[in-house]
Amino acid sequence: MTTKAGTTTPIEAGLVSFDEALTRYEPVMGLEVHIELNTASKMFCGCATGFGEEPNTQTCPVCLGLPGALPVVNEKAIESAIRIGLALNCEIAEWCRFARKNYFYPDMPKNFQTSQYDEPIAYEGWTDVTVDGEVFRIEIERAHMEEDTGKSLHVGGSTGRIHGADFSLVDYNRAGIPLIEIVTKVIEVPGDKAPEVAKAYVAHLRDLIGGLGVSDVRMDQGSLRCDVNLSLRPTGVTTLGTRSETKNVNSLRSVERAVRYEVGRHAGILDAGGKVVQETRHFHEDSGTTSSGRVKSDADDYRYFPEPDLAPVAPSRAWVEELRATLPEQPSVRRDRLQTDWGFNDLDMRDVVGAGALELVVATVEAGASAQSAKKWWLTEMARRSNEQGVGLTDLAITPAQVAEIQSFIEAGRINDKLARQVFDGVLAGEGTPEEVIASRGLALVSDDGALGESVDRAIEANPDVAAKIRDGKHAAAGALIGAVMKDMRGQANAGRVRELILEKLG
Ligand SMILES: [Zn+2]
Numbered sequence: 001m002t003t004k005a006g007t008t009t010p011i012e013a014g015l016v017s018f019d020e021a022l023t024r025y026e027p028v029m030g031l032e033v034h035i036e037l038n039t040a041s042k043m044f045c046g047c048a049t050g051f052g053e054e055p056n057t058q059t060c061p062v063c064l065g066l067p068g069a070l071p072v073v074n075e076k077a078i079e080s081a082i083r084i085g086l087a088l089n090c091e092i093a094e095w096c097r098f099a100r101k102n103y104f105y106p107d108m109p110k111n112f113q114t115s116q117y118d119e120p121i122a123y124e125g126w127t128d129v130t131v132d133g134e135v136f137r138i139e140i141e142r143a144h145m146e147e148d149t150g151k152s153l154h155v156g157g158s159t160g161r162i163h164g165a166d167f168s169l170v171d172y173n174r175a176g177i178p179l180i181e182i183v184t185k186v187i188e189v190p191g192d193k194a195p196e197v198a199k200a201y202v203a204h205l206r207d208l209i210g211g212l213g214v215s216d217v218r219m220d221q222g223s224l225r226c227d228v229n230l231s232l233r234p235t236g237v238t239t240l241g242t243r244s245e246t247k248n249v250n251s252l253r254s255v256e257r258a259v260r261y262e263v264g265r266h267a268g269i270l271d272a273g274g275k276v277v278q279e280t281r282h283f284h285e286d287s288g289t290t291s292s293g294r295v296k297s298d299a300d301d302y303r304y305f306p307e308p309d310l311a312p313v314a315p316s317r318a319w320v321e322e323l324r325a326t327l328p329e330q331p332s333v334r335r336d337r338l339q340t341d342w343g344f345n346d347l348d349m350r351d352v353v354g355a356g357a358l359e360l361v362v363a364t365v366e367a368g369a370s371a372q373s374a375k376k377w378w379l380t381e382m383a384r385r386s387n388e389q390g391v392g393l394t395d396l397a398i399t400p401a402q403v404a405e406i407q408s409f410i411e412a413g414r415i416n417d418k419l420a421r422q423v424f425d426g427v428l429a430g431e432g433t434p435e436e437v438i439a440s441r442g443l444a445l446v447s448d449d450g451a452l453g454e455s456v457d458r459a460i461e462a463n464p465d466v467a468a469k470i471r472d473g474k475h476a477a478a479g480a481l482i483g484a485v486m487k488d489m490r491g492q493a494n495a496g497r498v499r500e501l502i503l504e505k506l507g
Contacts, residue, residue, distance in 0.1 A: 014268040018260045021232070021267035022191040028240055029187040029194055029259065030229035031138075033205055035180045035215045036148060036222065037080045043147045043178035044071030044114065044310070051221055055171035063147075063176035065110030070309055073098075077178035078121070078313055079323060080214035081145050084180050085122025086324050087208055088140045095314045096121050098145070098307040107150035107170050115181075117304040120144035121313065127208070128332060129200040136197050139185040150175040161282075180215075186240070194263070199256040202226050206252075207331045219250050226250075228258045231276070232266040241266070242276040246290050249283045257288045265290065338362065342371035355379055357393055363400035369407045377403050381424055398427050406434045413494055419443045447494040449501065452485070455493065456501045459484040470506040478502050 021027075042049055045062035061069035085092050099117035125140035151174050156166030182205065189197045206224055210217045217224045226249045231241035244266070246258045262281075269276050280293035329337070335358070339349045342365070352361055357378040364374035378393060382403075386393045406423050409415045415423065415438065426437030438444055446452060459481045460467045469477040478499055485498045 014272060015264045016267035016271060018195075018263050019192075021263045024235060025191070025232040025263070025267055025270065026188075026235055027191050027194045027259070027263050028231050028233060028243075029184075029189075029198060030243070031184045031187065031198060031201060032227040032229065032245075033182045033202060034148075034225045034227075035084065035182065035205075035209055035217065036224070037077055037178040037180065038213075038215050038223070039074055039076045039080065039178055041074060041076075042176035043074050043077050043145070044176055047176065049177050051216075051223075053173055055169070055173060058173040059175070064172055065108075065175075071114065073310060073313065074178060077145065078315065080178070080212075081121050081143065081180050082315060082320060082323050083212050083214060083327065084182070084209060085125065085143050086320070087212055087327055087330070088122065088125040088127050088143060088182065090122035090125030090140060090143060092315060092320050093119060093121050093123070093313075094317070095119075095312055097312045098310045099304045100307050101146075102303045103301075105149060106168070107152045107172070107175065109150070109172065109175065113146060113149065114307055114310070115146035116144035121315075127201075127204065129197065129204045130332065131193060131196045131200045134193075136189055136193070136200075138187060138197075138201050141183045141185045143180055143182045146179050146181060148174050148177040148179050191263075195256040195259040198228065198259045199252050202255050203252050204331065211328050211331060219252065222248075222250065226255050228255065228262065230259060230262045230266070232263065232270060234270075241270075242278050244276060244279060244281050244290075246281045246283050247293060251285070254283055254285060254288075258283045258290065261289055342375075344371065344375070348375065351375075351379060355383055355393065357383075360393055360400050364404050364407075367401040367404035369404035373407045373410075374400075374403065377407065377424075381421060385424070385428060396428060397430060398424065402427055402434055409434065409438070413447060413496065414438070414444055416445060416491075416495065418491055419445065444492070445494040446489055446492050447497050449497070451489075452493060452498055452501055453505075455485045455488045456481070456498060456505060458488060460502075460505065467506055470502065475503065 039049060041047060042063055045060050047060050047063055048058045050058065062071050082092055096116065096119040098114050099119070100112040101115045101117070102112045104111050120142040122143040123141065125143070126137055127140065128135050128137050150170050150172040152162070153169040153171065154160060154162045154165035155169065157164030162168060184201075187197065202224070206217045206219070209215050215223055219225070228246040228249055229243045230246070231243035233239065233241045244262055246262060249255050249258045266276055277292075277295065279295050281290040282293050283290050335349065335353065344352070352358055352375055355378070357375075360378050361371065361374045364378070365371050382393055382396055382398070386396055389396070406415075406420050410417060410420055422441060422443055423434050423437050426432070426441055427434055431437050431440060463481060463484060466477050466480045470481070481502050482495055482498050485493050486495065
């Protein structure tokens, strides 16, 4: 089946296509997003939090869970958690505690994770996401604080998973890095929209929380991870079906694909009269499929209890209001404002956002270009080049300021659009600044009347019929002579001045 996003969901035995599943079932989703905060130190100790450091160099007795080590809460992490809660329109708890979530994992040395259970720092919020111009409100159940686990590396075997591995290594650098887990309430949207809403929600959180400056929100580095809870129920039935939880889906596209795949897999099981197992599942990027992880425990099995080694957190209302005042404009509000400022219609705006060019256009406009010209260059010339090079727009070797500068040269009549493309070529090829490329490639338009006049005379002489028409007042015919002059001057004549000269000479 070819889906809207151009992805292909493989049909396996027992798997029903997404579209067919929707004829009999309604998907119900819940999304859990983990955000790693970018605090300088960990959640409960002073260890550094740098990404990609030498394994086990950022550890201490607290984050290694050594007996007798006592944790202390990182105030900056609390502040970040409150800001995230406020950005998601949540209530902020006046008093809350951490809790121990007991389970064994080799990369969790204490045998419990310090998390929050029935007393989250933020709860009862909402946020709006837009898909194809339609707004969907996502209700937020809670945003709570917890610590990340370490990282296991399974060596040998073909899957990178523990099964079949020769041995496993554990890196505790990540253990204790502050996390915020954001849990939605049940998301009920039209089934055909579910995959895109899930993807749009994660993209929205990335922008929103990235805008707060509290996390790098890099899915590729694991600082933003999404778990997709999904169940199906027969159309018209209100009780919820058994859910699966697809863990750590690590790209926006995969979020959408995971929803599609699980809808088809659940439908296949239900169609055959089977029962969906409540379990965690792994998503496979290469095949777009999921496979069974572990049978998922209910909360009871974790034996949650309040963490006795940490004082409760009771943020004062004054502090909460102070933090509320620091919130940046919400992304959706900002987009609406930019659209108005720029005079863009919905389609213009969607094109810019969809191309990932919003910040580039913002920066280009800030550097002095008009919004229309900024959009034009980023969505045509730059988009084409980024496709050709297989890199993102932001990775191109040109800055928004340079694009704005090139546009200003066009407006000043020094170059035209055609020459501008050559300037872009030169800048991207590392030939220097726009000014240097124009000089070294000799790209400036000729506006000098002496040189232009001679060329105009030659064009008139070579095209007596056209010249006669212009003399008779048919000024539209001047285009043919301008074309001849441009050709003569290899595209570097100032077309506006050429036209004036033609009309002066034949007027
Ligand atoms: Zn530590």
